[in-house]
Amino acid sequence: MSLDLNDFGEFFARTHGDDAPFRWQTRLAERLCTTGRWPERIDAPTGSGKSSVVDIHLFANALHAVGAGARVPRRLSVVVNRRGLVDQHAVRAQKLAELLNPAADDAILAEVAAALRSLRTGQGSDEDTESFVLAMLRGGVPADRRWVDDPSRCVILCATPDMWGSRLLMRGYGSSRYARPREAGLLAYDSAVVIDEAHLNRQLLLTAQRVGELAARTAVRLGVAALQTVETTATPAGSGTDPAAEGVNSDEVETEPVLARRLLTAKPVHWTGMDSWTGRAPSARYLEDLAVLIRDQHKRFGRGIPTGRTVGCVVNRVDTAVKLAALLEKQGLRVEARVGRMRPYDLERMLAEKPGLLTAAGDATTDVLVATQTVEVGVDIDLAAMVTELAPGSALAQRAGRVNRVGESTETEVLVVGPHDPEKVVDTPPYVKDDLTAAYDWVLRRENDPKGLAPLAISHDPAPTAQSRRTLLQRLELSDAHLLSRTNDPLCDQPDLGLWLRDDLDPDQAMAAVVVRAHLPEDDSIALELLRAVPPTDVEAFPCRLGEASGLITRVQLAEDRSRVFLWRGDRFVDDPEIQVRPGDVIVLDDCHPVQVKGVVVTDTSSRPAKPVPIDRLPGIREIILTGDMLDEFADMTAEDAQRDYEDAGGIGQLVPGPLEPTSIDPRLSWIVIRDAKSGTVDEETRQEWTPNKHVFLDAHSEAVANRAFMVGQRVGLAEPLCEVVRHAGLDHDLGKKIDWFQRLLGRGSDDPPLAKSRKRSEYQAKRTRATCGMPTGWRHEQQSVIDAAHALDDGGVTDAWFRDLILRLVGTSHGRGRPGFPHSAAELSSGTTDPRAVTLFDTGRWDTLIERTHIEWGIWGACYLEALLRAADGQCSQEGT
Incomplete structure (x- = not known):
């Protein structure tokens, strides 16, 4: 077959379980494939399929590759201000990658995959058969750099605002100073960025648009288009007369039954006041009050359904989520906790055990999903009902979008909990009093409408938007750009990127990460050599805020055993006795220290040691041979045999920490590393x-x-x-x-x-x-x-x-x-x-x-x-x- 624009509907159906695209998605694909440009804004209510931008990007690149479409940006960044949603976008993109594999037996998928592979310039390794590159840039995990290896390849980047924006500004958090120019150049040209819920990222939106403007000044001479910036909103675009926007037109919704069901089905909302609510650290009484509401919802909307549908509870604090999940488990419910700060290894295990949990298909073995703000956008779950803590109106609207998402149930409920006396509404980090008060008034209005929080119903009574933490936004000037371009100068003080990236300038909102390792040698210098040979990877990183990282460091340094901390910054370990944690840093600890509860870094006495990620899950590592019980297996191996095995396995560098003894393995060796020579771990x-x-x-x-x-x-x-x-x-x-x-x-x-x-x-x-x-x-x-x-x-x-x-x-x-x-x-x-x-x-x-x-x-x-x-x-x- 010969690929053309008319094949978009078939391609979309193959990647969405045979569901046809909505009209607005088809219009967006036609616009991109014929003009080569994304719209400046996408207006689409919750549930109308904004995540399809990834499918559209892949199809448009494939169409160009076969000569049937306009030249479009090779790289698409999807930027979301929720770490968990970055993971979810990555999971969705990974499923697309699996569908577009070389063995695909579906004709349309096979042709799109072949077209995308034809774009690349480098030969790649024998194992590299991917049709496009998928990379995740999320605060608290080591950076994925594969996307810079071939500028001609089609790329999907799933990123948080800080991690994406810092790279655009030549100061990538977690990147080496020598990688910064490459990343900045590839984000500023031949790229598009979709900033989801842009009203929460006004400063980043302005900065991205400004860099695109500056890059466009030389784009014609370069022959490559400058960065295209797309903002998305959940407000329908009316009659669709704005030429800069694309999205759902209210007047055509009722002509599309699937979309109409999603956007018009009633979602009744009710307010419940609690004397135990404080907005701060949860008390035992407050947790029990929440548990009562959840058990009631599960009885009415969950257990009574033949498929055993899941009810949800969304809270504003990680510690509330962790403690509530533990309480519900004790009460006999089957509970899963989903917070943004889980390490990818734990998330992968959870999704492997319950693949439908975070999808519209659902998981019949889960009674309750307890989550933080991480489920507000970008997660295609379909909960039977929900209890949610009071939050800004825009956040409540997003949370409600995860309830009865496909509109197939006639019975559901969204229960909003807060103080019994509305006069007791106070600042509740990360939210402020004025936003919560406005949301309270809005919920009471929506309670009187039978449609409640149905997406199109609230388009006529929009949720109050949270006030920006900044009264003035900062425009990036050329003088700023010249300073930022000094990427390998050891400046006395690094520029504060928050001025150009964040709506909230609280420094503790920046992210670091924690990695635990087993079997690290007792000698610090030898342990450091092992860590350099096998540096931290994203799969084993627990994301955490800078304040939490600092608190954990202090606690470990006061411990009686293994009171040491290794700090990975960019692409090297830092010798810093003071250990001042910066955004993107990774802290490596021995696995004996208590660091987490339910997969979340917790610095108080409730934390427990974390199970290290198995060695065979670390990318690029063939094998690690440890002493102790395992050493006996190799006691008779000669140095020549070991070196030969090492070289046959594609070993790089020395068998650390030193040369082998001439006759046998030195029993003083703590470990031996055999690294895969074809892996991306070669710096x-x-x-x-x-x-x-x-x-x-x-x-x-x-x-x-x-x-x-x-x-x-x-x-x-x-x-x-x-x-x-x-x-x-x-x-x-x-x-x-x-x-x-x-x-x-x-x-x-x-x-x-x-x-x-x-x-x-x-x-x-x-x-x-x-x-x-x-x-x-x-x-x-x-x-x-x-x-x-x-x-x-x-x-x-x-x-x-x-x-x-x-x-x-x-x-x-x-x-x-x-x-x-x-x-x-x-x-x-x-x-x-x-x-x-x-x-x-x-x-x-x-x-x-x-x-x-x-x-x-x-x-x-x-x-x-x-x-x-x-x-x-x-x-x-x-x-x-x-």
């Missing part, structure tokens, strides 16, 4: 010097990177002159590696041509060679490459000053350094006569001027984007061993 620094199976010669590697950079540029539609620029930069980016000390580091033979990378060597061998090769401390080959590239450009006749400067900039920043300076002077770079070009560039300030000139000519984010293309080409070739 970029390692790839600059190491290759799995053979030497890579410099000329061949440079030619391969140049050709790949040109191909990447063509694939993404880069302007033809700039395709030549990135090709030139790829040809020259490693010229500095010809210097003698670097060749000695790589172990070049006396008769061999210059090397770009050497065969794999042990970590011990690499460290010893580095210490004896004569290389200055902190020396970077890119700085030398700039000097050699300047000579090469002269010899090649490249005289256009703008392109010449851009090529040199790309060479110097090809690994994230040089923005805007390098640490060495011309004399320090030289092992002999000082090159006059080096003096001009690095002693008199010419390099700094060149960086600013290219910013002016190509834009700050435009330069980031070009760097990202070159670095992707280099990374692909390095991974392939070419």
Whole structure:
């Protein structure tokens, strides 16, 4: 078959259980596929299918790939201000990825999958058969970086505002400083972002629109479209006359029976006042009062249904959810707790055991789902009824959207609980008194309407929106962008990104994470070596707020046993005796410490130790062999046998912590790591010097990177002159590696041509060679490459000053350094006569001027984007061993 726009309905049905798309979804797909642009706003009530933007993005990219649709952004970011909803969007996208697998026997799915795979430039690994890249950027989990490896691939990013916005601003939380330009460039170009419930993220919306505006100034010259920003709301778009918007038209709802049932079916709402309500930490009496209401709802709406439908309870505090779930379990109900701060491993286990729980299909084995705000948006659950704590009106409307979601039940109820005396409404973090008072008045009005909280009913009586914590929003200025572009400068104080990202400037709203590990050696230095070999991963990270992380650190440091804390920041462990936690940090602890209750980090005395994630669940790890009971199995293994097994398994670096004894495994070894050489755990620094199976010669590697950079540029539609620029930069980016000390580091033979990378060597061998090769401390080959590239450009006749400067900039920043300076002077770079070009560039300030000139000519984010293309080409070739 030949894919065309008329196939969207069939594709959508295949990915939605044979349900046809609503008219507004079809209009949105037609708009994107024919114009290449998303609308500025999507207006769609709760339950009308806003999450379909992911399906539409994939179909539009596939249509373009076969030449039947407009060029559309390759990357779509879905940004939600609820960590649990990021998980849920990722789960939905993962199901799409599974449907679009190479073995798909459905014709339409197979064609879309093949079209999406045809977009990619890199060869990828043998195991990489994905039709698109799915990555999650969520506060409190280590960053997923696969999405930067190939700019030509179709990508879905599920992200929280801070994690996405910090990357757009070149200061990615949890990213290394050298990865920041790549991420910023790829988010600012050939990308779209859908900001769900944008009224809760006004500052981020403004910042995204501003970056798109700044990036658009050079987009035409680059040949690649700037960031498109889409805000979504739950307010219907009336007659649909706004050309900037797309969404549900109220006047056509009744002509679509499925949509009408979802939006018009009554959801009666009732107010219940409680003397035990305080809005603060829950008392035992208050928990029991809530339990009484839940048991009653379960009796009336849950247990009496043949399928045993689940009733829900949504509370405002994590500790309330945890304690209430425990109480209901004691009372004989089958309970699941769903809060935003669960580690992915626990969520995966829960969904594996109860795959229908967080879907419209439901789970008959669950009586009650206790949740926090995490279920307010983006979760397609269909609860029989709900008890919810008083919250701002917009939050209550969203919570009600999870009740009788598909409109198939004639009996349901939403019960809102709060103080018995409305005069006792107080600030209830994270909410303020005025918002709660307005919501109370609104609930009383809706109580008098039989339709209650039905989505279209409340469109005529909109829920009061929570007041912004900020009275003024901050526009990103060019001067701010220039400061942010200094990505590898050790600034005395980092810019406060909250000014451009958050509606709430409370610093404790930022997120860190906690990871627990078993079997860490008692010696701290050896334990740290193990952690460096097997760094924290997203699957094992418990998200938590900065204040909770700090409290946990203090408690662990006062413990009698294993009172140590390891701090992972970006891509390295930080030696920080004070341990001042920052957003995106990951705290690693021994598994003996109590840290959680029901999968949530809790710092009080009720917490318990967490079960570590099994080693075989950590990405990229073939095997970890521990001493103790397991060591006996390997007591007779010779060092040669161990090393051979290690190399056959694709081991990287040294069998840590040191070289094996010549005759047998040293019994002092605490552990041995065998890492998968094809995994994504090989960091970029390692790839600059190491290759799995053979030497890579410099000329061949440079030619391969140049050709790949040109191909990447063509694939993404880069302007033809700039395709030549990135090709030139790829040809020259490693010229500095010809210097003698670097060749000695790589172990070049006396008769061999210059090397770009050497065969794999042990970590011990690499460290010893580095210490004896004569290389200055902190020396970077890119700085030398700039000097050699300047000579090469002269010899090649490249005289256009703008392109010449851009090529040199790309060479110097090809690994994230040089923005805007390098640490060495011309004399320090030289092992002999000082090159006059080096003096001009690095002693008199010419390099700094060149960086600013290219910013002016190509834009700050435009330069980031070009760097990202070159670095992707280099990374692909390095991974392939070419």
